[in-house]
Amino acid sequence: MNNNYWEIPENKLALEISNLNKYYDKDNKNFALNNVSLNIPAGSIFGLLGPNGAGKSTLINIISGAVIKTSGKVIVWGYDIDKHRKQSKLAIGVVPQELNIDAFFTPQETLNLHSGMFNVPKNSWRTDELLELMDLSDKAKSYSRTLSGGMRRRLLVAKAMVHSPPIVILDEPTAGVDVELRQKLWKYFKKLNKQGVTIILTTHYLEEAENLCDHIAIVNKGKIIANETKKSLLTKSNKKIINIKLSKNEFSEKDKNFLKNIGELIIYENQVEFHFNPNKVSTKKVIETLYNSDLDIIDFSTKDISLEDIFINMTNEYNRKI
DSSP: OOOTTSOOOTTOEEEEEEEEEEESSTTSOSEEEEEEEEEEETTOEEEEEOOTTSSHHHHHHHHHTSSOOSEEEEEETTEETTTOHHHHHHTEEEEOSSOOOOTTSOHHHHHHHHHHHTTOOGGGOOHHHHHHHTTOGGGTTSOGGGSOHHHHHHHHHHHHTTTOOSEEEEESTTTTOOHHHHHHHHHHHHHHHHTTOEEEEEOSOHHHHHHHOSEEEEEETTEEEEEEEHHHHHTSSOOEEEEEEESSSOOOHHHHHHHHTTSEEEEETTEEEEEEOTTTSOHHHHHHHHHHSSOOEEEEEEEEOOHHHHHHHHHHHHHHHO
16 A cells, blocks of 8 residues: 555644534534544544434544534644645545445446546556455456445445545444454454554444554544543443343342442343442452352353443433533
């Protein structure tokens, strides 16, 4: 992958967003984005997470030039989208959620066509290189309608790369694909990033963000409620979880009080989810407490707090505050 003519900005930021607003009425009450500020490092895989209607699509559409912002500043790879509209749009390739591929074109024809649409000189077309990168060389001259779902997804990524943008936006790139295909697509995204491409990922699969991203921002109701490295976010909550399965659907007040002294309980019929802080209470202490209780335990398992747990906790906490 050759992106050498896209020099990395001096501040090493692929994207700078300052006080960005998008309102859909004259009274500025119906907002999609409310005073959003966000910096995305060049060369990163940056996760943009949030529930439906949070403002993710609006943010992506403003960055890519499909939607006009109400106010604020957006700089893409060093180019202000207001002052340098053409350069800022060329710096981005968008992989949409929808499979918008002409069924009667071959992958080779599709990439050649899009190269021409982006005014890429014919002697600079990268069709063969991109087909090889996405493991589609053997399907170069097959009709797109004959490609599998995973192949079509990879072709969409190749389409977004025909003009060699330094930034690629993946909008729900694995929606509707099975587990095996999702794993393969993850491999290609990582491969693309290693070639120097900054990736902005929106996804509802929290496992996907946890596997791919090194930076994560969470959007909720038009605002950024978290923005930090994945490592920092995952260590934010000092919790460990024990899942307990009981032999019968009974949980007395005595048992509840017994366990609440050392942690937090979430009860689902004959199953209990027990959250505790390993910095304050050892796993050994928790197991001893469970052993000494009156609970008839038939199985239990432990797990660390996941990105999904943190996401749910943060969005729920924010919703309670507003």
